[in-house]
Amino acid sequence: KAGVTQTPRYLIKTRGQQVTLSCSPISGHRSVSWYQQTPGQGLQFLFEYFSETQRNKGNFPGRFSGRQFSNSRSEMNVSTLELGDSALYLCASRTVVGGSYEQYFGPGTRLTVT
Amino acid sequence: AQSVTQLGSHVSVSEGALVLLRCNYSSSVPPYLFWYVQYPNQGLQLLLKYTSAATLVKGINGFEAEFKKSETSFHLTKPSAHMSDAAEYFCAVSPTGNQFYFGTGTSLTVIP
Numbered sequence: 001k002a003g004v005t006q007t008p009r010y011l012i013k014t015r016g017q018q019v020t021l022s023c024s025p026i027s028g029h030r031s032v033s034w035y036q037q038t039p040g041q042g043l044q045f046l047f048e049y050f051s052e053t054q055r056n057k058g059n060f061p062g063r064f065s066g067r068q069f070s071n072s073r074s075e076m077n078v079s080t081l082e083l084g085d086s087a088l089y090l091c092a093s094r095t096v097v098g099g100s101y102e103q104y105f106g107p108g109t110r111l112t113v114t
Numbered sequence: 115a116q117s118v119t120q121l122g123s124h125v126s127v128s129e130g131a132l133v134l135l136r137c138n139y140s141s142s143v144p145p146y147l148f149w150y151v152q153y154p155n156q157g158l159q160l161l162l163k164y165t166s167a168a169t170l171v172k173g174i175n176g177f178e179a180e181f182k183k184s185e186t187s188f189h190l191t192k193p194s195a196h197m198s199d200a201a202e203y204f205c206a207v208s209p210t211g212n213q214f215y216f217g218t219g220t221s222l223t224v225i226p
Contacts (some may be wrong), residue, residue, distance in 0.1 A: 004157070033214070043204065043216040056213050090157055100146055100165040101211035105157035 002027065004093050004106035012112045018079040021109045025072050025093030031055075032074040033103065034066060037088040046089075049074055078111075086113045116141050118207050120217035128225045133177075133192040135220045137205030140186060147188045148206040148214070149179055158204060164188060175199070200224045 005024045013019050025032050033056075034046040045058040049068035068074045072093075078085055088110050092103040121136040139145065146165055150158040162173025169181045179190045188205060205217040 006157075035216075042218040045213065045215075048213065092158075096211075098165070100163065101208060102160060102163065103148075103214060104160070105150075107155075107157045110155075 004091055004104055006089075006091050006106040006109050008109060009107065010110045010112075012114060013081050014114055015081055015083060017081050018077065019081060019111060021076045021078075021089055021091075021111070023074045023076070023091030023093075023106060025074070025091075026095070026104055029093035029095045029104075030072050031094040032068060032072065033092045033094065034074070034076050035090040035092065036060075037090055037108070038086075043090070046076065048094075081113045083113050086111060116145070116207055116209055116215045118205050118215055118217035120203075120205050120220050122220055123218065124221045124223070126223040126225055127195045129197060130194050133190070133195045133199065133222065135190040135203050135205075135222065137179075137188045137190065137217060138186055139188060139205070139207045141207055141209050144183075146208040146211055147179075147181060148208070149173065149177070149188075149190050150204045150206060150216075151175075152202040152204065152219075154201075161190070161203075195222075195224045197224050197226060 007022045031050045033048040036044045048056040052068045063079045066076045088108045090108045091106045094103045117140045119138045148163045149161040152158045162171045164181045172178045177192045203220045206214045208214045
């Protein structure tokens with residue numbers, strides 16, 4: 001099976017612009033979570049989608065939004081970019097293995113805001 | 115509230131020496147516990163997980179971790195470090211499986 005894929009891998013944007021990141025989960029996985037990773041804050045949970053519905057949300061401003069499509073692919077959008085939004089954005093798909101959950105991560109999208 | 119504490123943001127060991135990365139958690143219910151490894155410019159890769167089946171969990175690449183409920187710890191060990199083990203390691207807790215909480219990571223350096 002192919003792993004979690006994220007596009008694009010690298011992105012450079014200017015303050016005030018918006019950006020859309022894409023994630024394709026492992027085939028058959030219906031849950032997709034997004035994380036922001038920065039050197040100072042580590043991994044912070046953004047939100048989780050399951051069957052096109054947002055099921056959990058982290059403590060991020062409304063500029064961060066997401067959605068999930070019927071094929072489980074997910075997009076994350078950040079509007080009005082700020083310098084502090086520069087980070088590695090990781091997507092993870094989740095499934096049950098041996099009676100417990102496991103998350104599988106994509107390689108991430110490196111967003112740089114200038 | 116759930117939280118994960120990884121003691122030591124940077125750990126250095128000599129090649130062939132014991133690797134010990136510390137993780138303590140707080141959880142209101144018996145949790146699922148995980149260790150992930152991240153190599154530069156890559157995503158996180160699952161090393162091992164604890165699901166209450168056994169307190170000593172063996173993972174990939176020779177790593178293992180022991181769940182100690184009384185100490186609320188889930189430390190990661192490897193008997194003999196290899197150069198290829200140099201990476202960032204993250205401990206994570208998931209009380210119910212729906213949401214994962216990560217530690218701030220430990221950067222492991224292996225000295226030849």
